[in-house]
């Protein structure tokens with residue numbers, strides 16, 4: 399098969415299209431897996447490949463040093479993010495203009511050559527909130543505590559038959575109950591109380607989110623826009639009620655959670671919206687996108703965490719042992735899982751990294767602010783660069799190990815055995831978690847100044863949610879299920895229709911029988 403069209407200049411080779419402007423975009427929309435395979439093959443021959451996707455010309459890149467170049471200040475995220483704010487989130491035009499006007503970026507210091515008064519630095523103000531109220535360890539601790547509370551409540555409601563066996567689908571269950579807990583931990587339970595159909599409406603919107611990002615005209619994507627507007631309106635309705643009831647003059651800096659806005663993250667984001675005079679419609683958009691980032695990635699990865707562990711009896715045994723060692727006594731004297739202990743356990747971390755390595759498929763995107771040389775090719779200012787995480791994550795040279803090819807899930811891939819000599823002079827072996835020198839080829843969260851601020855929270859909650867289920871229930875595997883609910887003989891695989899956009903959900907489900915541990 400011919401993958402490349404001959405390059406006539408010093409430009410990178412181009413992914414060939416049988417019908418220019420049509421073939422790639424058609425394949426992207428109808429068979430992502432095949433499209434990604436073509437890109438992967440092309441990138442195995444050249445570290446930079448040009449690819450036309452409809453009206454967009456994209457430079458796909460691979461290799462740790464090229465990816466590192468992409469995370470330097472000369473490559474920016476703003477144009478891509480503004481596109482997502484416009485199409486996937488549906489911000490109002492006058493509020494979008496506030497982002498477009500500020501070219502100083504999210505960093506503490508304005509980008510060279512740009513200026514704006516401090517009170518107009520909208521990107522920086524947003525980054526500060528994410529840094530302080532999402533990424534910092536005090537924020538992860540308090541958000542995880544709320545999540546543990548709400549998810550515990552959800553798990554206490556099931557199984558309906560008390561200690562009887564009950565059938566569940568892992569994906570089915572988490573999409574409903576983990577999403578309820580995640581949303582409640584961020585905004586407080588009122589959002590779902592006043593919008594009882596919120597979770598169903600959210601998953602419908604999630605299905606269209608990437609299609610929306612393409613910015614197709616309304617008549618071509620009417621269902622997607624309707625799904626987005628439903629969720630946006632639900633978030634707006636909650637925002638208006640909370641805004642009306644909240645006392646904005648009260649001193650709240652020490653309050654981690656309150657009934658109107660929920661978490662401090664949510665309250666400070668609303669304060670930011672007020673500071674930049676956002677309409678309540680745009681505040682609805684802000685929450686649409688926040689829940690998209692949270693749920694689509696974190697819940698899908700928890701589903702896979704459970705499936706991968708439950709699929710392998712030896713791994714299940716070791717993971718349950720590790721989880722059992724992470725209980726501590728809480729203030730009331732009862733035993734509770736400690737999220738920090740779980741997140742620093744070597745085996746549980748190794749499984750978590752492996753889940754993201756194998757099942758995240760995100761095209762990390764930047765636009766060149768200035769001309770730059772990447773992979774030996776001079777690229778012009780304005781060029782859009784994408785690093786497909788899947789290509790880096792499945793690179794055999796980087797991740798392959800004897801008997802465990804990179805394409806395979808291996809829960810212990812990121813464990814290193816070290817020897818220590820005890821005070822009695824005896825040698826003991828210890829397993830430590832280590833990514834080794836491979837972190838440059840691991841990019842589920844992007845990188846640079848725009849790296850995902852929710853990464854620490856995601857790690858903690860993925861492992862915590864999995865541990866809450868595996869320690870609370872006796873579980874028996876029943877079988878695999880196709881997307882239409884019919885039984886399948888084959889283990890479930892990734893749903894590639896979402897490839898490039900976010901973490902991949904399973905295309906189908908794992909059916910279990912479980913009952914509460916006495």
Ligand code: HEM
Nearest residue numbers: 691692695696699760842843844845848849850851852856
């Ligand atoms: C497995 C889970 C997650 C994955 C794989 C993931 C992935 C990503 C990626 C790839 C980006 C873009 C980074 C870049 O361009 O360099 C991003 C941005 C972002 N993520 Fe996450 N994410 C996850 C969980 C979360 C969670 C739990 C939150 C919490 C609210 C979150 C909030 C955000 C936000 C707010 C941004 C935009 C930051 C900005 O505008 O600069 N993410 N995420």
